[in-house]
Amino acid sequence: MTATGSGTVPNPTSAPEGPVRLFAAGADAGYSAHRETYGHLEIVKGGPGLRAELERSGLEGRGGAGFSTARKIDAARQSVSDRMFPASAVVIANGAEGEPRSIKDSTLLRHSPHLVIDGLLATAALVGASRMYLYSSPESLGALRSALAERRDTRRITLVQAKETFISGEASAVVNAIENGIALPTDRTVRLTTSGLRARPTLVHNVETLAHVALIARFGGDWFRSEGVGGDAGTRLVTVSGAGQRERVLEVPGDARISDILEAAGVSTSVVSAVLVGGYHGTWIPADDLSVVLSKAALAPYGGRPGAGVLFLLARDECGLQVTASITRYLAEESAGQCGPCLYGLDALATLMERIASGRGDHGLRREAERLGLSLIGRGSCHHPDGTAGLVQSALSAFASDVEAHLTGRCRRTARV
Ligand code: SF4
Incomplete structure (x- = not known):
């Protein structure tokens, strides 16, 4: 042919x-x-x-x-x-x-x-x-x-x-x-x-x-x-990793549910407490919502999108706030250092997340992280600050009850990034 x-x-x-x-x-x-x-x-x-x-x-x-x-x-x-x-x-x-x-x-x-x-x-x-x-x-x-x-x-x-x-x-x-x-x-x-x-x-x-x-x-x-649906026609490649699972790539229809993708990857949703969707600039989806379709339309209410096709799993015994703090620190260190808000703002945001995750903070930290994140959006030459602020906002929302627990020193989970 x-x-x-x-x-x-x-x-x-x-x-x-x-x-x-x-x-x-x-x-x-x-x-x-x-x-x-x-x-x-x-x-x-x-x-x-x-x-x-x-x-x-x-x-x-x-x-x-x-x-x-x-x-x-x-x-x-x-x-x-x-x-x-x-x-x-x-x-x-x-x-x-x-x-x-x-x-x-x-x-x-x-x-x-x-x-x-x-x-x-x-x-x-x-x-x-x-x-x-x-x-x-x-x-x-x-x-x-x-x-x-x-x-x-x-x-x-x-x-x-x-x-x-x-x-x-x-x-x-x-x-x-x-x-x-x-x-x-x-x-x-x-x-x-x-x-x-x-x-x-x-x-x-x-x-x-x-x-x-x-x-x-x-x-x-x-x-x-x-294959696929509407604005998510065709197939897409997805990388599944985290929670001690072997990193692997799958080709899935544009209307595949996250839970079905995990099943195809051999992962039981019972071992997962949340999934970071799209990548390090992505969005946390809690375990209760994993039947959501990995599409732009379905992820929009969470403020997410399929992005680069990343599904990064958080295990039941891992702390989403500690993992997010580690990712935010990594992203701050990856700033190209050309734009002040990105260079200094992401460092400050990472420090705030580390304080929240450590459980030694106070209730003003959450408000400060939200305020700082919002102030960084649109302030860089590229979308790096926007994506990092979006990740932090997503974590504060998806792990809201964990934030409360941390601020009263009750987190018993671990970080494994
Ligand atoms: S916003 Fe983009 S271009 Fe500016 S310092 Fe950050 S990574 Fe570099």
């Missing part, structure tokens, strides 16, 4: 059935296993085909922010056509995975690198990009080098090693790292799709997003939507 990256009607007849799509070619799939499973994807420049299928699919980014993939591509295409002086676009596959509790991108790059490469090539053709980059964590470089060497259509793809920091995967940090080797976010008043790498229109897509693009290019938007 051959499909084109744009221009013709995709063919869903040989598409993978069921929710195992991204790993359908098996473990460590080489180029021949990849093509036997999915068929050859002929990349053709221009034409409305893939753009229309992406719109139909409803695919949203899988890196955390959850933007519409079609809209983002439109923005880059518009920037290219608006230019007085022509400058071709750049497409970057972002596999930095700075989120400590996520291994989904490295797992995808190891087992299905050719889907990511196909998606990168198809997206580049769609926006007329002349340069492509694969920005990868150190552990995935070997698999990517081998995959690139297996094919003849990867000449214009440059492999770049990502820094191992929490914010190395933030889109403007990715562009900075490729441009000057410094993986720090920049204060952006202009979108990257307008002016990014060397002032060119730049698309930064998470590697899982690009792998889905490769499948949509072959099998179409309607096929993609045959």
Whole structure:
């Protein structure tokens, strides 16, 4: 079967059935296993085909922010056509995975690198990009080098090693790292799709997003939507870890319940007291609510979203406040130190959480943590302060009774981060 990256009607007849799509070619799939499973994807420049299928699919980014993939591509295409002086676009596959509790991108790059490469090539053709980059964590470089060497259509793809920091995967940090080797976010008043790498229109897509693009290019938007629901169409990769469980990655439909995902991962919900959803900038969901669907719509009442697909488990004997205090300290230390509110505010927030978790504080600490968190939102060049403040707010709400117990010195649980 051959499909084109744009221009013709995709063919869903040989598409993978069921929710195992991204790993359908098996473990460590080489180029021949990849093509036997999915068929050859002929990349053709221009034409409305893939753009229309992406719109139909409803695919949203899988890196955390959850933007519409079609809209983002439109923005880059518009920037290219608006230019007085022509400058071709750049497409970057972002596999930095700075989120400590996520291994989904490295797992995808190891087992299905050719889907990511196909998606990168198809997206580049769609926006007329002349340069492509694969920005990868150190552990995935070997698999990517081998995959690139297996094919003849990867000449214009440059492999770049990502820094191992929490914010190395933030889109403007990715562009900075490729441009000057410094993986720090920049204060952006202009979108990257307008002016990014060397002032060119730049698309930064998470590697899982690009792998889905490769499948949509072959099998179409309607096929993609045959799993999942509404704004959470298709499948997503999820990393389950914590509570002494073996870290593992699952591909699940967009409408899967958290409890069903844990069951599929071999985890009994009876050993879990809460789950941190989305990553270290995520939201705590208490054990009583684990039947909630891992989707944007279902998590919205909790102030959460699927984010980078992280499900970090809190065991029954662990203290959610102590774990949150440890994570907040880690996030404070990961501040790039460029913005005062982030550098000093996150340190102060971590200290407040440590005092609450230690049980030696007073009742004013909770109010102070809430006030400080709110004052940090929107005060950084990137979303690091917002995400950290959101985590703290979520902990104070999800573990409200534990806060009371701590402030009267009654916590008997432990921290295990
Ligand atoms: S908000 Fe924090 S992490 Fe983001 S750019 Fe500023 S100092 Fe760096």
